[in-house]
Amino acid sequence: MPVLLFIHRWIGVALAVFMVGWLSSGLVIANxxxxxxxxxxxLAHLPSLAPQPGWLSAEAAVAAIAASRENFTRGASVADARLVRLGDAPAWIVENSRGDRLAVSAVDGALVDISPTLAEQIARKWLLAEKSAAGLAYLDTADSVVGVRNAELLKPFHRFAALDDAGTIIVVSAKSGDVVQAATRFERGLYYAGAWLHLFRPLDLLNAGEFRRTALTYAGGFAFIGALTGVIVGLVKWRPGFFGRPTYSQGRTQPYREKWLKYHFWAGLIGGVFAALWAGSGFLSTNPGQIFSPATASPAELALYYGAGRQSEGAPLPAVSEKIVELRWSRLGDAAVVTAYDRDGTRHALAGASAIDDGALISAAARLAGSTAIAAHEPLADYDSYYVAGHGQGAAERPLPALRVDLADAGHTSLYIDPADGRLLLKLDDSRRKFRWLYSAVHHWDFGWFRDFHLARRSGS
Known part of the structure; x- marks a missing residue:
């Protein structure tokens, strides 16, 4: 007991201020x-597409890339391309199974250099969609921008300052031409007070970003130990009198008479349970020792899933309404489909195939599974306990309906597939199911009734 008290006291002292800051920054993220x-x-900020006769098909754009950038298609399949306007010019944004992206002109098939000048046009279109007349000033081109997802695949970034009262900064990817961030001064302040501190982003400024995950792991582990020892001390001292066992004098269930010490006991015992759960789940979030399987399918698995496909010239681009801002070409094996998106994110079926048939979807799952058999497949009209929107993934990233394909392997792997375009949305095995409950459910409360509660929704955003 003295050793336990010593560990709890001194780890508690060392971690108390840190835990206050860590939990506070987490609450900023949640809200x-x-x-x-x-x-x-x-999508809401893209200009109208208005395709013109003679524009290249996605297949032609992919062929142009294969001819000029062999490394892009070597060892990887191309299964996704988006036709958008970059500034005023139409371009196909082609992505391979490694996540690499290239922009190709839909007019002549030339590779598009997303220079600061073109990026400025894209940023101005964004402001126009915001109905803002603010001017725009180029800041810099950087490899690292805080708060951007998939930064390694999208860098470098062109940054522009909108000359407005809110201090908006617009960030454009030089790889894809996407606006990846448009944040006001206040929103950036919240990010720095929240995720920047919570995820130890200051280490990036010290050129120690590669140690960030390790630092988070150790911090989470020490915080968990500190909270857990406090809970154990509290439980040892707690005498509830169950089953006729003795309590403290005057029927007290804890040893203290002073109000402050009584408060410390109960607040520490109850709050310590929550702190231990949050710290422990935060520790697991870094996947220490790779005890959980990877969160996504590997590039090799994606290449198998999408398959090689047959080379074709592709059909002419269909005529679409004025509200359409993007055409998305998707290929799965020999099947291909083009889907139109409007600014509301609504998908519109076009003439011809509007979805990939179930046979092609099952065949793709079988390619990924290899020698493993398909155990079952089931259409999903609603989210289940594992396939849910949240954590930065909205309805566009987690669409419904979906198809779940279960494999007959030891890990009970499930593949969640978008039947509209064949995208592999989620790969889940028993290890990731445990991670979902041990980390996500405990840390974000994104289950059951809490999934619809404000805190769970915000912490999942």
Missing amino acids: SGSIALTRAAQ
Whole structure:
């Protein structure tokens, strides 16, 4: 007991201020969300597409890339391309199974250099969609911008300051031409007070970003130990009198008479349980020792899933209404489909195939599974306990309906597939199911009734 008290006291002293800051920054995240733009926000600000006769098909754009950038297609499949306007010019944004992106002109098939000049045009279109007449000033081109998801695949970034009262900064990816961030001064302040501190981003400024995950792991582990020892001390001293066992004098269930010490006992015991759960789940979030399987399918698995496909010239681009801002070409094996999106994020079926048939979806799952058999498949009209929107993934990233394909392997792997375009949305096995409950459910409270509660929604944003 003396050793336990010593560990609890001194680890508690060392971690008390840290835990206050860490939990406070977590609450800022929970109530402010992320400054990274969602796909829904990006679609809402795109200019009308208005395809013209003679524009290249997605297949032609992919062929142009294969001819000029062999490394882009070597060892990787191309299964996704988006036709948008970059500034005023139409371009296909082509992505391979490694996540690499290239922009190709839909007019002549030339690679598009997303220079600061073109990025400024894109940023001005964003402001126009915001109905803002603010001017725009180029800041810099940087490899690192705080608060951007998938930064390694999208860098470098062109940054522009909108000359408005809110201090808005717009960030454009030089790889894809996407506006990946448009945050006001206040929103950036919330990010720095929240995620920047909570995730130890200051280490990036010290050129120690590669140690950030390790630092988070150790901090979470020490915080968990400190909270857990406090809970154990409290439980040892607690005498509730169950089953006729003795209590303290005058029927007290704890040893203290002073109000402050009584408060410390109960607040420490009850709050310590929550602190231990949050710290422990935060410790697990870094996947220490790789005890959980990877969160996403590997590039090799994606290449198998999407398959090689047959080379074709592609059909002419369909005529679409004025409200359409993006055409998305998706390929799965030999099947291909083009889907139109408007600013509301609504998908519109076009003439011809409007979805990939179930046979092609099951065949793709079988390619990924290899020698493992398909155990079952089931259409989903609603989210389940594992396939849910949240954590920066909205309805665009987690669409419904979906198809779940279960594999007959030892890990009971499930594949969640978008039947509209064949995208592999989620790969889940028993290890990731445990992670979902041990980390996500405990840390974000994104289950059951809490999923619809304000705190769970914000912490999942």
